[in-house]
Amino acid sequence: MENYSRFTDPKLPAIYEKVKTEERLSFEEGVALYESSDITGVGFIANHVRERLNGNVAYYNINQHIDYSNVCILHARCHFCAFARKNMQTEGAWEMSVDEFLD
Structure with missing residues (x-):
């Protein structure tokens, strides 16, 4: 079972589950990410996508x-x-x- 204690926004765990399984997010879920005050949680989700697409490589x-x-x-x-x-x-x-x- 995944530990969701990293998220302070209660909407993020369900969004993260969809991102992990590569499901398309709804418009409402995109808005929830944009409006979320849980910047660390949103960053965690974004990093998951970044690593899936680019591996553990970052550019600056x-x-x-x-x-x-x-x-x-x-x-x-x-x-x-x-x-x-x-x-x-x-x-x-x-x-x-x-x-x-x-x-």
Whole structure:
């Protein structure tokens, strides 16, 4: 029996079962993945598909972009970066103006 404790979104185990058996997801299931706040669970499912298609190989690129703010709406549930702030009222939060961005 599969251990589904890795999922915090109760919709994900059923979706994962379909993905494992290579069943096509419904539109509603796709929307559930998109709207899920369980980013780790969605990533686990995506990695399963990635490994099935490409094996245990990953490719990386270097992005060059301008950080125009450190305010992030995902800050409460995402641990990707250590510098994001929840909102502009949070200590250390900043945003560039359009003029600053263009300079």
